[in-house]
Amino acid sequence: MTQAHHETEDNLTAQVEQVKQSTKILSYKWHPIIIYVVDELDGAGYSEIEAVLDGISSKMLSDGLSDLCEMGVLKTTEKVEGSGITIYELTEKGRGLLPALHMLNGWHERHEQTQVSIMIVEDERMVADILSEYLSDSYAVEFVRTGEEAIAKYDQTIDVVILDRHLTGISGDEVASEIKKLDEDALILAVSSLEPDNDICELEVDDYAQKPVSESEIKSRLELLLNRSELSSESREFLSIRSKQAALVNAYGEVAKEMEGYQCCLDGLKRLGLSKSEQQSLDPLVPKA
Structure with a gap:
């Protein structure tokens, strides 16, 4: 040996x-x-x-x-x-354990369902087909080409929206904002060729991935997002901000921590005021930078 x-x-x-x-x-x-x-x-x-x-x-x-x-x-x-x-x-x-209990409850409910529902909002058919191929064996997948169609079709039976930022017509950023108005608990994963920038702090998305994404990456991000579904609004906001920070670090390396967008995220975390134990219990749900 x-x-x-x-x-x-x-x-x-x-x-x-x-x-x-x-x-x-x-x-x-x-x-x-x-x-x-x-x-x-x-x-x-x-x-x-x-x-x-x-x-x-x-x-x-x-x-x-x-x-x-x-x-x-x-x-x-x-x-x-x-x-x-x-x-x-x-x-x-003890309060630091609550997110874990809520995640277990969400996991149980999710696997009691027939299938998790995913809406892909993507105007490039080839990209949409690749994502659908990755996911169709595990999830119920619906594909729409435009932001207008996504807003019209969205309802609370959809578990996660996978959203391109660069769409024909209204932008993906606007679509995210409109969907959050319809359902503040909507889970939105931005998958875009655009590098995240200082404006990421203001984007109403829960996670951010850059194209191209592999099958393992997209599935991993989806499962991490779905585990947030039963968490409190404060916990979900914490994870959204931390995911945005991770996206900046993925794009720019350690220099990202000096960017205005990263600092804006830090300010948001401070405003939430979660305890250290609560933050530690939530961090495993943040995609690795």
Whole structure:
């Protein structure tokens, strides 16, 4: 066995151990459900949590709450000082888990559907045919040539819009803006021959890829986008901004970080005010720069 093979095995062993530690919180089936309920109730007492959860025994709930407090995911406070009534709340560490829970829920719902629906907005038929060929085995694909047609046909049954910026008639940028007016939760992937520039900060798209794109790249970006579908508006905005930063770095290298557009994105991230743990939990959904 070669040294390189040993190193690969060692790296894999370390990665497996990391996954085991990362998913430890899911080893008890009630942990994620308790976290979800405490968040939805914006802090709750034992009896309030128990009333919502069917099928959980008093011991299971007590053990689950104790485990999560020991892990630093939950904390306890008194409802009224001196009342003796304990309220469970999420810590910052616990709030950092919420995007992961929402992503799991979105993954489950997506794979319960018949097929994810993709609209390709592209005026070059050859490009549209290539994208359709890449995606038609995994998704329900619809193709339109013009921005006007895309706006007219768009509805909330469409999961992702793949959009060229340079269209005949109204531009892809205008189409993105109009679709977001129709549905602020629409997921839009810009796929364009145009290099991203300082105006990327203002584009109403969720991700940006430059042509040509490979089959693996387009599918990877789509899955990352679809995993955002159940996230909060703040989390989705964070990911949109980070994806725009990644697009600039892909196009221009490290010098992109000095560009006005990149700095504009940084300002947007600061305004969102997400905690460090929340940002860390979301970053795996950003395409690699």
